Amino acid sequence: MRRADRLFQIVQLLRRSGKPLTANRIATELETSKRSVYRDIAALMAQRVPIRGEAGIGYVLDSGFDMPPLMLTSDEIEAAVLGAQWVAGRGDPALARAARDLIAKIAATVPERLRPVVLEPAVASVGGWNVLPEAIDMADIRGAIHSARKVALHYRDEREVETRRTVWPFQVAYRETTRIVVAWCETRDDFRMFRADRVLTAEVLEDRYPARPAALRARWRAYLREQYGVPDH
Incomplete structure (x- = not known):
C-alpha cells in the first residue's frame, strides 16, 4: 500500500x-x-x-474534520456501485433514479484511472427482483421518517382483516419480494411491521411523533436482540 x-x-x-x-x-x-x-x-x-x-x-x-470529496479507494468505489445497483433494482422509483444518478456522479468525479471501476465493475447485483404491487408511495413514507411525522394506515393483514391505525414509521426494510414499514403502533402500543403490499392507504399527518427516528431504531434493535437474539449489524 x-x-x-x-x-x-x-x-x-x-x-x-x-x-x-x-x-x-x-x-x-x-x-x-x-x-x-x-x-x-x-x-x-x-x-x-x-x-x-x-x-x-x-x-x-476530532469532530468537524473532513477530507476532500470522493477521495475513494477502488474497493470503496466498487462497494458504492454495488450498493447503488441494488437500490436501482429494488428501491422505489425515486430511490432508483437517485441510485442511477449516483453512479453517474461517481464516474464523472473520480480520477480517470478509477473510472473503469465504476463503468466496468467486477461486481454486480443480481437482477430479476420484482416487488409485489403496492398502493402507497414509499417516497412519502421515507419523507415521513425523515420528518418524524405520524402516518394513518389502512391495513389488511394476512387473514384479510382490515384495521386503521396511527403509526410512527422509522425504517423501511427490504425482503425478497416485499418492502416492510417498521413502526411504533399507537393502537397496539408496541412495535409492528407492515408489509407495504398490504397497506391499502397511507396518509402522512401533520402531527410529529414525540421521539427521534434514530432513537426508535435503537429501541427496535434492542427489542430484536431481547426477543429473537438478532445481532446488531
Whole structure:
C-alpha cells in the first residue's frame, strides 16, 4: 500500500471508530508495523489533521474534520456501485433514479484511472427482483421518517382483516419480494411491521411523533436482540 493511501486509510479508520484506536489495532488493520503507524500519525499531525492520542489509550480524530470529496479507494468505489445497483433494482422509483444518478456522479468525479471501476465493475447485483404491487408511495413514507411525522394506515393483514391505525414509521426494510414499514403502533402500543403490499392507504399527518427516528431504531434493535437474539449489524 502506498504511503499516501495508508495515510488516508488511517484517517478513515479514526473517523468511523467511535472510540480511541491503538497503534497496534491500526497496524493490524492496515497490515503494517506499529513503527510505520507512529510515523504516519506524526505526519498527519504535522499536516494539521486534528488527531489526539495518549500512550496506552489510543488515537482519536476530532469532530468537524473532513477530507476532500470522493477521495475513494477502488474497493470503496466498487462497494458504492454495488450498493447503488441494488437500490436501482429494488428501491422505489425515486430511490432508483437517485441510485442511477449516483453512479453517474461517481464516474464523472473520480480520477480517470478509477473510472473503469465504476463503468466496468467486477461486481454486480443480481437482477430479476420484482416487488409485489403496492398502493402507497414509499417516497412519502421515507419523507415521513425523515420528518418524524405520524402516518394513518389502512391495513389488511394476512387473514384479510382490515384495521386503521396511527403509526410512527422509522425504517423501511427490504425482503425478497416485499418492502416492510417498521413502526411504533399507537393502537397496539408496541412495535409492528407492515408489509407495504398490504397497506391499502397511507396518509402522512401533520402531527410529529414525540421521539427521534434514530432513537426508535435503537429501541427496535434492542427489542430484536431481547426477543429473537438478532445481532446488531
